[in-house]
Amino acid sequence: MIQPFAPNKSTWAPFSSRTQPAAEQEPTEAALAARYGLERIGPRALDQIVEYRHPKNGMRFVFVPGGLFRMGSNHGDIFSDRMVIDSALRGKVNEDYFAQEQPQFEIYVSPFFMGVYEVTNAEYRPFLEEYRAGKLDPALEWPMSGGKPNHVPYLQGDPRRAGFDGDQQPICGITWLSAFAFVNWMGGRLPTEAEWEKASRGTDGRTYPWGNQFDAMRLNVQESQNRRTVDVGTYPGGRSPYGCFDMGGNVAEFCLDAFEERLFRAIPTSNPCLVERSPLRDRRSQRGGSWNRFGQLYKARGSARGFSLTVPRFPDPTLESRDQFPVTEYLFAGVRVCLPTHLQIFPEGSQQRLIAEWNEEFAKRIQAQRARQAAQGRAGTPEMPALPGTAPVIDPTTDDDTDGGSAEGASSGGGR
Numbered sequence: 001m002i003q004p005f006a007p008n009k010s011t012w013a014p015f016s017s018r019t020q021p022a023a024e025q026e027p028t029e030a031a032l033a034a035r036y037g038l039e040r041i042g043p044r045a046l047d048q049i050v051e052y053r054h055p056k057n058g059m060r061f062v063f064v065p066g067g068l069f070r071m072g073s074n075h076g077d078i079f080s081d082r083m084v085i086d087s088a089l090r091g092k093v094n095e096d097y098f099a100q101e102q103p104q105f106e107i108y109v110s111p112f113f114m115g116v117y118e119v120t121n122a123e124y125r126p127f128l129e130e131y132r133a134g135k136l137d138p139a140l141e142w143p144m145s146g147g148k149p150n151h152v153p154y155l156q157g158d159p160r161r162a163g164f165d166g167d168q169q170p171i172c173g174i175t176w177l178s179a180f181a182f183v184n185w186m187g188g189r190l191p192t193e194a195e196w197e198k199a200s201r202g203t204d205g206r207t208y209p210w211g212n213q214f215d216a217m218r219l220n221v222q223e224s225q226n227r228r229t230v231d232v233g234t235y236p237g238g239r240s241p242y243g244c245f246d247m248g249g250n251v252a253e254f255c256l257d258a259f260e261e262r263l264f265r266a267i268p269t270s271n272p273c274l275v276e277r278s279p280l281r282d283r284r285s286q287r288g289g290s291w292n293r294f295g296q297l298y299k300a301r302g303s304a305r306g307f308s309l310t311v312p313r314f315p316d317p318t319l320e321s322r323d324q325f326p327v328t329e330y331l332f333a334g335v336r337v338c339l340p341t342h343l344q345i346f347p348e349g350s351q352q353r354l355i356a357e358w359n360e361e362f363a364k365r366i367q368a369q370r371a372r373q374a375a376q377g378r379a380g381t382p383e384m385p386a387l388p389g390t391a392p393v394i395d396p397t398t399d400d401d402t403d404g405g406s407a408e409g410a411s412s413g414g415g416r
Helices: 029-035 075-079 082-090 095-099 121-132 159-164 176-185 193-201 350-375
Strands: 039-043 050-053 060-064 067-071 105-109 112-115 252-258 274-276 284-287 305-308 338-340
Touching: 029 060, 029 112, 060 193, 067 193, 075 082, 075 095, 105 193, 112 193, 121 176, 176 252, 193 252, 193 284, 193 338
Parallel strands: 252 274
Antiparallel strands: 039 050, 050 060, 060 112, 067 105, 112 338, 252 284, 284 305
8 A cells, every 4th residue: 555645755846835936036928938939929819818839839828827826626616516426426436536636725826838729649740750760858758767768659550549640639648758758848848736727727716617617518528429539729618717728628638746635735835846756656647627438527627636657557459458448548648838937846956866766666566566476376577667657567456556457547537
């Protein structure tokens, strides 16, 4: 069993604090745009929100001002909504799932730019080409990846993926490590959970990006019955207060933080970001609903929290799916780029310490797995990674992440 969360021993980003920065310490919209070389392209006709164009590939961004917002939810807000509870019952989740987003409280977030849309297949393709050509800068990778992560999306080249590969459909079936490297390649980073939630909900604590009432015509989730991803921006009625599309559905989106169910009990109130949990645990945060059968409306709420293993346990596509679901059910995790005030995520001197801790942790898991195999009379020595994120992954019975073996747990939009 996983050991209890120790917040004082965990690694927090250097910008996380319990003290709100003074207004004059924060960049203005113009200054932050200039820092990233963004081109202002004027208010859009739809809602008069100003968009910015990224110099690398024209990716669109909107500005999210710094300030306080209401993060999380309260018990009464959740359990007074019959649609949410009915959806949760269908998804076979209990009160523990909702406890991980409670209580609601005010959080300060510094200003940032957020991608208007989820990263598309067309935007991911040049990154993938650099990776395949061996030209990708190793400095873009997660330092604890332990080698060369595979950035090829799941089922790439397989005819079963054809309905997901349109240029304007969101990239999906990638790992958290690929998402991390891609946003670095764009000169940004993954959004923290707090940044993502503010971009989705605004400052008034609304349930969904557009308001408090669920509407299947505003997003792509299971109840929308599309049964696949759709082009980004297909649902303009589902955009967030700051002008971001598809934050309630289409694909679930990776966040920067390590995932911890009890995070809200110990979270800093200014720019919170849990870089690595103590004791170590190979789960990363994920937000937003998705198109597949597990992407039900209770996950489309802006406060809903989920997780993914650093590298999801995708099934062998040449074999029958181990959980009896079509392998395309695994194509539901994507990414959105954040251009923040604070890019540096590691406290000084922490990377080498974390690498050493992960090596020690996986050595223990390898030893435990070998002992278990010997006790069961199974021959052979497992080939194991030195660090999380390299293939092959450890046996799911080695730790508490046993839900990694299903279409939901492999890249969970919610966790249980």
